Amino acid sequence: MSAERDLRAVARAERDRIRSERLRQLRRNPAFVVGAVILGIWVVCALIGEFVVPHEPALVDILSTNKGPSSEHWFGTDVVGRDVFSRVIVGARPVLVMAFLATVIGTVLGTVIGLVAGYFKGWADVIIMRILDAISALPVLVIALLALAAVGGSSQPVTILIIGFVFTPIIARTVRAAVLPEAELDYVAAARLRTERAPHILAVEILPNVLPPIIVEFTVRLGYAVFAIATLGFLGVGVQLGSPNWGSQVAENYGRIFADNWWSTTFPAGAIATLAIAINLVADGIVESFEQ
Amino acid sequence: MSDIEQEKLNVASGPQGLSRRRFIQGVAATGIGAGLVGLAACGGDSDGAATDEATDTTAAPVGGPLKIAIGKVANPPTPFTTNDQGSLQILGCVGEYLAWENDKGEVEPRVAESWESTDGGTTWTYKIRQGITFHDGSPLTADDVVWSIVSHLDEANASTQAGTFAGVLTAAGVTKVDDSTVQFVCDAPTGALPNLLSSTTYGLVMMKNGDKGGDGWQATMNSCGPWVLESYTEGTGATFTKNANYWDTNRQPAFDTLELIQFDSADAAIAQLATGELDIVSFVSASSVASVDTSVADIVRVPSSGTLMVHMRNDFGPFQDKRIRKAAALTLARADYLSGVLAGEGSLGNDSPTSAYQTLIDASVPQREKDLEQAKALMEEAGAADGFEVDLSSYSRDDINLLAPYLQSALAEIGITVTIKQADSYYSPPWSAQESKQVENNIWLESNFGITDFGHRGSPDVVLTRVFASTGDWNAAQYKSDDMDAAITTFKTATTPEARKAAAKTVQEIALEDSPYIIIYFQTAIGIVRKGLTGFYSNGMAQFESAAVRPA
Numbered sequence: 001m002s003a004e005r006d007l008r009a010v011a012r013a014e015r016d017r018i019r020s021e022r023l024r025q026l027r028r029n030p031a032f033v034v035g036a037v038i039l040g041i042w043v044v045c046a047l048i049g050e051f052v053v054p055h056e057p058a059l060v061d062i063l064s065t066n067k068g069p070s071s072e073h074w075f076g077t078d079v080v081g082r083d084v085f086s087r088v089i090v091g092a093r094p095v096l097v098m099a100f101l102a103t104v105i106g107t108v109l110g111t112v113i114g115l116v117a118g119y120f121k122g123w124a125d126v127i128i129m130r131i132l133d134a135i136s137a138l139p140v141l142v143i144a145l146l147a148l149a150a151v152g153g154s155s156q157p158v159t160i161l162i163i164g165f166v167f168t169p170i171i172a173r174t175v176r177a178a179v180l181p182e183a184e185l186d187y188v189a190a191a192r193l194r195t196e197r198a199p200h201i202l203a204v205e206i207l208p209n210v211l212p213p214i215i216v217e218f219t220v221r222l223g224y225a226v227f228a229i230a231t232l233g234f235l236g237v238g239v240q241l242g243s244p245n246w247g248s249q250v251a252e253n254y255g256r257i258f259a260d261n262w263w264s265t266t267f268p269a270g271a272i273a274t275l276a277i278a279i280n281l282v283a284d285g286i287v288e289s290f291e292q
Numbered sequence: 293m294s295d296i297e298q299e300k301l302n303v304a305s306g307p308q309g310l311s312r313r314r315f316i317q318g319v320a321a322t323g324i325g326a327g328l329v330g331l332a333a334c335g336g337d338s339d340g341a342a343t344d345e346a347t348d349t350t351a352a353p354v355g356g357p358l359k360i361a362i363g364k365v366a367n368p369p370t371p372f373t374t375n376d377q378g379s380l381q382i383l384g385c386v387g388e389y390l391a392w393e394n395d396k397g398e399v400e401p402r403v404a405e406s407w408e409s410t411d412g413g414t415t416w417t418y419k420i421r422q423g424i425t426f427h428d429g430s431p432l433t434a435d436d437v438v439w440s441i442v443s444h445l446d447e448a449n450a451s452t453q454a455g456t457f458a459g460v461l462t463a464a465g466v467t468k469v470d471d472s473t474v475q476f477v478c479d480a481p482t483g484a485l486p487n488l489l490s491s492t493t494y495g496l497v498m499m500k501n502g503d504k505g506g507d508g509w510q511a512t513m514n515s516c517g518p519w520v521l522e523s524y525t526e527g528t529g530a531t532f533t534k535n536a537n538y539w540d541t542n543r544q545p546a547f548d549t550l551e552l553i554q555f556d557s558a559d560a561a562i563a564q565l566a567t568g569e570l571d572i573v574s575f576v577s578a579s580s581v582a583s584v585d586t587s588v589a590d591i592v593r594v595p596s597s598g599t600l601m602v603h604m605r606n607d608f609g610p611f612q613d614k615r616i617r618k619a620a621a622l623t624l625a626r627a628d629y630l631s632g633v634l635a636g637e638g639s640l641g642n643d644s645p646t647s648a649y650q651t652l653i654d655a656s657v658p659q660r661e662k663d664l665e666q667a668k669a670l671m672e673e674a675g676a677a678d679g680f681e682v683d684l685s686s687y688s689r690d691d692i693n694l695l696a697p698y699l700q701s702a703l704a705e706i707g708i709t710v711t712i713k714q715a716d717s718y719y720s721p722p723w724s725a726q727e728s729k730q731v732e733n734n735i736w737l738e739s740n741f742g743i744t745d746f747g748h749r750g751s752p753d754v755v756l757t758r759v760f761a762s763t764g765d766w767n768a769a770q771y772k773s774d775d776m777d778a779a780i781t782t783f784k785t786a787t788t789p790e791a792r793k794a795a796a797k798t799v800q801e802i803a804l805e806d807s808p809y810i811i812i813y814f815q816t817a818i819g820i821v822r823k824g825l826t827g828f829y830s831n832g833m834a835q836f837e838s839a840a841v842r843p844a
Contacts, residue, residue: 060701062632079579241712242697255559255583
């Protein structure tokens with residue numbers, strides 16, 4: 001028992017060293033730093049944006065419709081006179097919260113399924129993976145539209161669940177691929193010899209060793225989730241009218257982009273782009289740090 | 293100029309010097325819509341594709357498809373079930389009506405050659421045009437005309453059009469006199485009957501005697517219009533071929549085929565028109581006009597009494613107290629909304645359907661304006677100074693998507709927190725307000741607070757009967773008032789312009805006092821037409837002239 005404790009301590013120390021080294025690499029990666037800063041700004045906007053915006057985002061000022069950017073309205077006003085800057089800032093919250101929750105759901109479910117399929121293999125693996133293949137064949141938009149049509153109306157929780165559901169097979173496949181070789185290693189065999197139960201082996205022995213690909217997959221999926229939510233918002237799915245969701249802001253104003261109001265579309269579209277790019281830069285940085 | 297046009301102009305110029313008989317024959321027969329506020333204000337003009345060119349229809353056929361964007365088809369496009377913009381637009385192309393309301397608010401003869409009343413507006417005699425054939429080749433007869441009207445009045449058919457004739461006409465009142473004459477005997481004098489029997493009661497397309505006009509009719513769409521159905525795809529649209537046997541040789545389609553393509557938003561359709569994928573966008577929200585590239589398309593404007601009506605339910609929920617309803621109505625700056633958001637495309641509403649018609653407006657009744665102080669005082673008086681939360685129910689449509697956030701923002705000023713609930717299922721059963729329950733289902737007739745789109749009518753009779761009368765089947769506010777019912781009856785049975793205007797004033801005053809509905813503005817019907825085409829117009833109801841479209 002004492003030798004095993006020593007081995008565990010050594011392994012823990014090694015993991016800590018690798019983690020510190022990766023953090024150092026990330027700090028030295030300019031792309032990651034830029035991405036993290038932009039992401040951080042949007043996170044701050046999501047957290048405190050509603051308290052610092054210059055105008056009430058839902059306030060319709062019908063005497064100030066379609067005003068261009070100015071000192072009073074930095075990003076101009078939209079077709080019903082709402083302040084675009086305030087709506088873009090406040091719009092960070094629904095996008096980030098929904099994207100984060102959807103990705104968490106997808107990651108948790110995908111990880112559990114991937115661990116089970118990769119560890120047990122055999123029929124369980126075959127059945128699970130074919131079901132996941134079938135789900136993967138359905139585009140997220142089609143599933144979302146069908147599900148929301150069935151539920152009726154627009155529902156943020158349903159949208160989150162759907163995106164999480166669609167991400168699950170992708171993450172499960174990644175986790176399974178990582179678990180397959182891991183399950184053949186000696187420390188897993190040792191755990192079996194100690195008659196440890198499968199859930200314990202999966203959660204305590206294997207999971208810590210397959211975390212890197214899970215983290216990478218999480219960050220990559222987060223970027224996709226932002227795009228999915230913005231797209232659904234553009235289509236009017238998953239958001240209620242009047243929501244500052246960036247996608248719905250684009251949808252409400254894009255018809256006038258070449259007429260008399262380019263700002264109401266450009267700024268929320270820019271917000272989507274910067275957030276997605278920031279998340280991708282962060283994800284790339286993490287991937288690179290794990291590869292080294 | 294025909295007699296009908298002559299009479300319309302008399303009406304438009306004002307009631308002075310009109311005899312009672314002339315009123316019945318002229319005002320009613322030609323549509324009181326000629327007196328629309330918007331028509332007086334902007335003269336029914338257009339930017340480019342002049343509507344007068346619609347009559348120049350003798351150009352040689354050009355072949356090819358004509359592609360027109362239409363609105364959402366929410367219900368099957370059949371005579372009994374039509375209840376939305378997309379379905380009535382389809383019927384307007386494939387079907388033929390006794391008469392058609394044009395872009396000037398006039399009622400043009402179609403299947404009916406002429407009509408007259410011989411006893412002060414109770415009995416109306418229609419002469420039926422001979423030589424019209426159905427798409428299946430069979431001739432249209434007086435029996436078909438009787439069937440096409442009577443089948444809507446049969447309760448068993450649950451026609452969406454039946455409510456228009458409540459208290460006006462029963463099946464027993466519709467009879468064939470001879471092979472070319474049909475008589476309508478109303479329950480009471482009804483000066484507006486020709487309006488009610490025209491295309492603005494959009495389900496009244498001609499059907500063959502014995503045909504069922506409910507769900508299933510869309511498989512053949514056998515009527516007498518200028519276009520013959522080729523295919524109809526639910527959720528997408530319909531394709532038609534030209535009717536070579538169409539009775540009106542001046543309006544024979546110049547194009548071989550007509551494609552009606554369904555769009556949820558005009559903005560997307562306007563973009564497709566700019567790229568040449570579409571020829572015409574049939575009905576556009578005022579806010580979308582700015583996005584039209586006028587170097588490639590013309591804008592055709594027609595004033596209308598079409599509107600977005602906001603109901604506040606009287607029998608349960610937070611709006612039962614009329615002081616709260618009035619407070620809500622007083623938060624809205626109507627003129628500013630019209631000029632700021634709609635770029636002036638429309639006319640002011642005063643919470644009564646009569647306020648759309650110039651000839652019915654009494655200047656002594658004040659226009660309701662924004663008055664926050666009074667609104668807050670009324671809320672306090674009603675014990676609702678702290679406000680409340682309420683859902684605003686409707687569905688997604690360009691103009692509704694502008695109005696709903698404004699209502700949300702305006703009502704917040706008196707403490708009412710509005711949550712916007714939009715869903716395609718807004719128009720769901722029950723189809724009669726008399727059958728609705730006291731629940732909040734976020735649907736048209738079972739919601740506390742909702743926005744409903746109403747198409748144009750040549751006179752306010754239909755909206756008064758179906759929306760404001762206690763027994764109205766579209767009375768989403770569940771508004772019940774003996775005084776209003778009496779005023780509506782007086783209005784509908786008035787046989788002189790003076791009496792009608794006096795009754796309209798009473799209706800207007802009661803509507804302002806009880807405030808069951810908010811009407812901020814009346815729409816301008818706007819169509820976008822690719823340059824190089826003439827003859828198109830969309831009437832106030834969003835029905836459009838497609839047969840007479842020609843290359844310039």
